[in-house]
Amino acid sequence: MKLEIVGPVFPYRAGIAYCTTRLAEELGRFHDVSIHSFSRQFPRLFYPGSDDRDASLASKTPRNATFAIDVMNPLTWIRAGLRLRRARPDVVIFTWWVWVWALPYLMMRAFLPPSTRVVYQCHNITDKEPSFWKSWLTTRALASADLLVIHARSEADEARRRLKGGRDPRIEEIFLPVHEMGGEVPSRTEARKALGVDPGRAVALFFGHVRPFKALDIVLDAWPKLQNDVLLLVAGEVWYGGEAGYREQRRRLELDDRRVRFDFRFIPDSEIATWFAAADLVLAPYRHEAQSGVVLTAFHFGRPVIATRVGGMPEIVENGVNGLLIEPESAAALAEAIDRFLTSCNREAMENAAKASAARYSWHEFAVRLMRALHS
Numbered sequence: 001m002k003l004e005i006v007g008p009v010f011p012y013r014a015g016i017a018y019c020t021t022r023l024a025e026e027l028g029r030f031h032d033v034s035i036h037s038f039s040r041q042f043p044r045l046f047y048p049g050s051d052d053r054d055a056s057l058a059s060k061t062p063r064n065a066t067f068a069i070d071v072m073n074p075l076t077w078i079r080a081g082l083r084l085r086r087a088r089p090d091v092v093i094f095t096w097w098v099w100v101w102a103l104p105y106l107m108m109r110a111f112l113p114p115s116t117r118v119v120y121q122c123h124n125i126t127d128k129e130p131s132f133w134k135s136w137l138t139t140r141a142l143a144s145a146d147l148l149v150i151h152a153r154s155e156a157d158e159a160r161r162r163l164k165g166g167r168d169p170r171i172e173e174i175f176l177p178v179h180e181m182g183g184e185v186p187s188r189t190e191a192r193k194a195l196g197v198d199p200g201r202a203v204a205l206f207f208g209h210v211r212p213f214k215a216l217d218i219v220l221d222a223w224p225k226l227q228n229d230v231l232l233l234v235a236g237e238v239w240y241g242g243e244a245g246y247r248e249q250r251r252r253l254e255l256d257d258r259r260v261r262f263d264f265r266f267i268p269d270s271e272i273a274t275w276f277a278a279a280d281l282v283l284a285p286y287r288h289e290a291q292s293g294v295v296l297t298a299f300h301f302g303r304p305v306i307a308t309r310v311g312g313m314p315e316i317v318e319n320g321v322n323g324l325l326i327e328p329e330s331a332a333a334l335a336e337a338i339d340r341f342l343t344s345c346n347r348e349a350m351e352n353a354a355k356a357s358a359a360r361y362s363w364h365e366f367a368v369r370l371m372r373a374l375h376s
Helices: 015-028 055-060 074-087 099-110 132-143 153-163 188-195 216-225 244-252 269-278 293-300 331-344 347-359 363-375
Strands: 002-006 032-040 065-070 091-096 117-122 147-150 170-173 202-207 230-235 260-263 281-284 305-308 323-326
Touching: 002 015, 002 074, 015 032, 015 091, 015 293, 015 363, 032 074, 055 269, 065 074, 074 099, 091 099, 099 132, 117 132, 117 363, 132 153, 147 153, 147 363, 153 170, 170 363, 188 269, 202 269, 202 293, 216 230, 216 244, 216 331, 230 269, 244 260, 269 293, 281 293, 281 331, 293 305, 293 347, 305 331, 323 331, 331 347
Parallel strands: 002 032, 002 091, 032 065, 091 117, 117 147, 147 170, 202 230, 202 281, 230 260, 281 305, 305 323
Antiparallel strands: none
């Protein structure tokens, strides 16, 4: 089967590029795969981070990828559409994550022959910072597909609601695969030494891009309420609002570096294992979320997660098994769950359950289920 994939790949950084790269690798084992990626993913206004490429990933750039789609240049959308039409693929898979890709994708879709099936692999249906026009553009793009692959039941239900009464692409619910980390994983002691953390402390990790929906403000509000002595490690780049607000909140709550440590930068793949290995548990008290790569990465390293009952989180976090579930927007509930985890949970059993959970979300199984959906 001839497959064309459209979306970000290495050396673009973060989870979406990783997922597109791994999808292409897995499908490329058995099919003819080419990748059409971006020369520019976002207008600068919509990417507040320092840089969206990681030089350390340059050697992992797929050889079958071209980087010619500029989200701000419609001529490049037309050229990409013409390249796709000339390729005459059986299937085109569009990686869907953010509304700014809607117009480029719709333009490329217009050039495809009727015989080509169009698939959207959807990381999000609901935008992280929603608005009417983002929702409208997203719905128009999704309606152009023949098949939507969606990672959470709640998001699949939202897609059905939006598309009701219009064009009706088939919807397939397939899990989000785990972020597989190669290389040796340090011990908890080694990881804490590398980060300068006391080996005897309880440590909670808040990891990944810091955006309002991830509720770092709630995490900070929870810290004075804890009964246990717990160090909070915050590791990730701030997108919206800057670092100053979080630093001011920490100062106002009288939380110094001995209780809350900020490392507000993009964490490269080479450091991820150290951060997760150093932690006893991972915090994901999000206000809304479809599925979380951070949660699956925590499971990969055998770290239980405290998450909120929102979106697809209850589909992967089993309360009392591989983590704990709480209601969103509650610092008191988060503090109580952290204390309960440290004092009354069987932590070894939960770590083993977390590790076992990760094994269920392999890229090979995802690719098998995707191809099964394409053939059905």
